[in-house]
Amino acid sequence: MTLMASVLAEVPEQLNDLLQRNLAKIETALAEVTLSEALQRQLVRALIGSDYVATQLQAHPEWLQDLLATGDLANDYEEATYAERLTQRLAGVDDEKVLHRELRQFRQREMVRLVWRDLNRLTDMRGTTRELSWFADACIDAALEWLYQQACQRWGTPHSRPDAEGKRHPQRMVVLGMGKLGAHELNLSSDIDLIFSFPANGETDGERKNLDNQDFFIRLGQKLVQALDNQTIDGFVFRVDMRLRPFGSAGPLACSFAAMEGYYQDQGREWERYAMIKARVVAGDKAAGAELISLLRPFVYRKYIDFSAFESLRDMKAMINREVRRKGLTQNVKLGAGGIREVEFIAQAFQLIRGGRDAELQQRELLNILPQLPEKVGMPEDAVKELVDAYTLLRNVEHGIQAIADKQTQELPGDDEGRARLAFAQGEASWDALATALDQHRQSVSRHFADVIAPADEGEEQDDDLRSEWLTLWHGLMDDEDAIGFLQEQGYDQAPEALKALQDLKSLRTVQMLQQVAMERLEAVLPLLLTAAGQVDNAAITLERVLVLVQAVLRRSAYFVLLSENPAALQQLVRLCSASAWFAEQLSKQPVLLDELIDPRTLYAPPNQETLRAELRLQLLRIPEDDIEQLMETLRYFKHAHMLKVAASDITGVLPLMKVSDYLTWLAEVVLEAVLEIAWRNLTEKHGVPQKAPGVPCDPDFVIVGYGKVGGIELSYGSDLDLVFLHDASPNLETDGDRSIGNSVFFNRLGQRIIHILNTFTPSGMLYEVDMRLRPSGNSGLLVSSLKAFDDYQQKDAWTWEHQALVRARVVAGSPALAERFEQLRQSILSAPRDEAKLREDVVEMREKMRQHLGSKATGGTEDRVFHLKQDRGGIVDIEFMVQYLVLRHAQDKPELLRWTDNIRILDSIEAEELLSAEEAELLREAYKAYRAAGHRLSLQNQSGVLGDEEMTEYRRGVAEIWQRVMLD
Structure with missing residues (x-):
């Protein structure tokens, strides 16, 4: 067959002889086909790029016609295609030598297809590596299945030792694919790194002689390696490397799950963590293999942020660099500077460091990890794009090098013809153009690698x-x-x-x-x-x-x-x-x-409430909904991390006092919303949804009411949460699940579940301490009340101090519709007519009791006198009680007083309604802010809210004077 002149004209002159040599090899194959101009171009690129393709088509001329007729050169394969074809091919094979031959010839035919498609860019780099990995999986699994059946016939089927019920369970091998095979990133002439394991010790049930399970699986593993790795007249299937198994070459070829877990827990080294990132079950018992991967995950991904990964990866890179220098591998696109390995190290460093806390980083394929780095670790988008582009080119060049002779090498050619054919195969006009592109990308990789895993001798050295x-x-x-x-x-x-x-x-x-x-x-x-x-x-x-x-x-x-x-x-x-x-x-x-x-950018810039809510939701979505323990740990980490950021901003003066309390309150609200959602989901999955009316489910008709500091948007670092739980469902109905319970029981359990999530000590401590004493009837009352019962109690039985507390109450989580009804009820209660004299008497009496029991008590001379910020005369509670008294006294005809729940803005309303003079209102506001600021500072020093008696004297005197006029005169 003669190639078209237009096709030949595209071939560089220095490659004509090479092309003619390879065309001569496949003369028989070409005699049986007619090729379009497009297919002729593909043939030329394949023959210039790969002597291996020419050699295989010379030995099997029928393959070219078959590949064209079936459309296999043009079409992608599905994952199952290789397994299905190989199963058909091995059907009826009953001899081990025949098994070896069939595997190798299957491999040669499929490799011709894969090399042809890769060189002609009929698929992209990821498509090639993915199909190569599927192909390898199919070969390993089919060979293992055939050999396992033969082994069971010879030695008996391996079984576990008897369990508690006396049952023995049959055992199958699990094959872990490591490295590029594990990550679906296999290259055109890659060896495969494997680890063999089996679930449990025991023995076979052979008729003549029983083998220990380990002995059985070692023999099976040896057979599998031979089936894949041995060089025969038909070549090989894959070069197999077993050195990544426990104890390396000195260790047994196969070991039990328990032995695997024990080894990695007690003796696993840092480089083995790195290797295990890509581990995947590629053959054998897939269900048992998933259990093994789960057992080994804690070894790979630490629960804490693990910066030791930088150190170990730096050591590994230094070792590789020494090998590169010793063997002169500077032109190696994998191991040389700016090569494939450096891109892998960048991604896997962050996987090892943060993967334990972020399941999205627990992926094997490098190109799934790199795009996450801007969000996860703040790597610039441009840097990630440069790494992805560089990695893609380097892998394509690696394939081009290996396609030539099916050899496991990453070394750039040193001869003119080799360089020209590689450039042509990569679609570049010349070697100089390819070399320039490679140099630019490798320099980019080296720069980013140094930024992430800087050599120990770089940067600012300590004296x-x-x-x-x-x-x-x-x-x-x-x-x-x-x-x-x-x-x-x-x-x-x-x-x-x-x-x-x-x-x-x-x-x-x-x-x-x-x-x-x-x-x-x-x-x-x-x-x-x-x-x-x-x-x-x-x-x-x-x-x-x-x-x-x-x-x-x-x-x-x-x-x-x-x-x-x-x-x-x-x-x-x-x-x-x-x-x-x-x-x-x-x-x-x-x-x-x-x-x-x-990162000081995030340390000193705490997010707003919407951002907090979105961030927490994203973190919780990564955790299985039924893993309550992990959900609780995530909530605690989130709360502590953001409280730390607020404190950092507070300490350094980035945030003023009012903003600090805002952020701490927003944080509590976002956490409460999430806790309610978790508790609600947990209970409704078990019992169904409570009903508001027959056939009308609640949605959820439940609210968490915040009192005190959380209600007044004034939380500090050590504040507990004063909460009340309310629902608005019919007490006479039940939930709609199979295990239905009464609505009242459901909501009581919901309240208990919320408190459990908030109060329970875990390894990360407590989320929030909760005080429920402000609910109707206090500690003797129901944990969760209906809105009607709450209204009845407030109207008929509540003390004046409970109405004072209601001034600072607001819904912080739950049903918006019920929150609106609660606010209407709150305003109705607070604006009810009151006897002025009785109100004043109750407020003053309660204040005096608090001062006597909770205020400071000097034990000696003047040097022992102190000022209790909250409870002493002229302190915080005096201001709060005056504000609450004025609201209860005047809300009936001045409803604007009920708009806010925080003291500062209520004081603004009191001033606007002319209940206090501007001067008095301003003094109370400034004193209140000064007291709270001092309280914050003391909290940050782990000190109680007590100052020296000589401090804040002007504010104390001013507050006391206003108290005298408003409450006593």
Whole structure:
């Protein structure tokens, strides 16, 4: 067959001889077909790009006609196609040698198709790698199934040991595909990394001789490797690498699930975590394999943010670089600088670091991970696009290199013909054009790799002499006098106390028993922490706070890596611990929150309520709805993380007092909404939905009413939540589920479930402490009341102080329709006519009781006198009681007083209604804000709300005078 002149004209002159040689090889194949101009172009590209295609079509000339007739060259395969075709091919095979031949010839025919399609871009890079992986899965699974049946006939079927009921269960092998096979990223001439396992120990039920299960599966595994890897006259199927199994080449070829779990839990190394990211069940017992993957997931993905991944990946990259230099692999598109491996490391570093907390990062395919990095870790979109483009080109070039002779190589050709054919196969006009594109992409990859996994010797180096002196002090090699002098030189105001804190840490048994790697990490970060702490005003106190955190994470030394890898985060930590004992305590209780220090853009910019709501919903959607424990942990992490951000903004003055309370209140509301949704879903799945009327389901006709600080939008850091639960469903109806219960029982259980989720201590602590004493009849009343019962109680039985509390009540979560009805009821109750004298008497009497029981009590001279911000005369409660009295006294004819629930805006309304003069209202507002600001500051230092008696005197005097005029005169 003669090629068209138009087709030949497109071939570079230096490739004509190569093309003619390969055309001569397939002369017989071409005699049987007629090719269109488009197919001739495809043939030319395939023959120039691949000697392997020419050799196979020479040996099997009928394949070209078959591939064209079936449309296999033009069409994609489905995942099941390979398995179906191979099953048909192996039907009736009863000899192991025939099995080997059929597998190899199947492989050769399919590889011709895959190489042809890849070189002609009839599919994209991901299409090629995906189909290659499906093809490999089919070959492994079909060979395993055939060999397993033969093995069972010879040695008996393996069974587990008897279970509690005396039953033994048949066992099958599980084959894990690692690396590119596991990730559906197999290349054109890749070896395959496999691990063999089986569910449980036991023995076979052979007639003549029983084998231990492990012995059986080792023999089966050996047979499988031979079927795939052995080089015969027909070639091979896949080169098989078994070195990733536990203990590597020294370990057994197959081991049980329990042995696998034990190995990775006790002896698994960092590089094995990296390898396990891509592990996938590719053959054998898929259901049991899913169980194995689940068992191994905690080894791969740590529940905490794991910055040790940077260190281990850097070490791996350094090892690869040494190998590259030793073997001269600088032109290797996989291992060389800016190559495929660096792109993989970038993605997998973040998978290892954050995958334990974000299930979306627990994916195998690299091109599914890279697009997530802008949202997950803040990597710029442009950087991700550059990495994706580079990775795609590098993988295409890798395929072009391997297509030539079906060899496992990633080395760029060094000869002119090799370069020209690779450029032509990649659709480039010349080698120079391809080389330029490769250089640009590899430089881009190297730049981004350095940004993410910077070499240890890059960046700002610490002064070695200073670090050495800190470690000399740490190891006790300075006498106390010299150590104190050194600490004073480094800025420590109370050097003896600082030295003692360090010595106390060093003497801890936990420190003495640290493994070498953990001690190395501790000693890498300690000099940095000690230097930074010496630069703040209260250096010794700050050091004590920071060392409490250090002590808390001694057994989780990855946090030390986080701080040493992120100098800015370390500086933030020291700065914030210096300013706030509360902040330091929160981090010590939950070191996982250290991750929040890394990005100051988010640390000092807490989101608004809608953003909070959307963020929490997204986090909860990633967790199975029935996993209550994990949902509770996620809620706690979310709450603590955002409270930390608010505190950071508060400490540094980014947010004013009123905004701090706004954010903390929004946070509580968003959490309460989520808790109600979880509790409602949990109960309705079990019992069905309660009915408002026969056949009319509630939606949900339930509200959470916030009183006190949450109702008044004035939450602080340690505030509990004063809540009341109300519903508006018929007490005489039931839920509509199979396990129906009365509406009243349902809502009572709903309230209990909400409190359980909020109050329960988990590893991350408590979500919120809840106070339900403001519900009708207090602790002796029902946990959840109907709206009607609440109305009846408020109208007939409530005390004056309960109406005072209602002034600051508002719905914070639940049904909008019921919330509106509650607000109408609230306004009706608060605007009811009252006897002025009786009202004033009740308010004053209650205030005096509170002052006597809760106010400060001086025990000695004037130096012992203090001012209790909340309870003492002229304090916060005086202002609140005056506001509440004025609302209850005048709401009947001044409804504007009922619009707000926070004291500041109620005071604005009181001033507008001329119930207080502008001067009096302003003094109360400013005093209230000053008291609350002082309370915030004390909370951040873990101190009670008490000031010296000489503080806030003008405000106290002014408030007391207004109290006298309004409440007593």
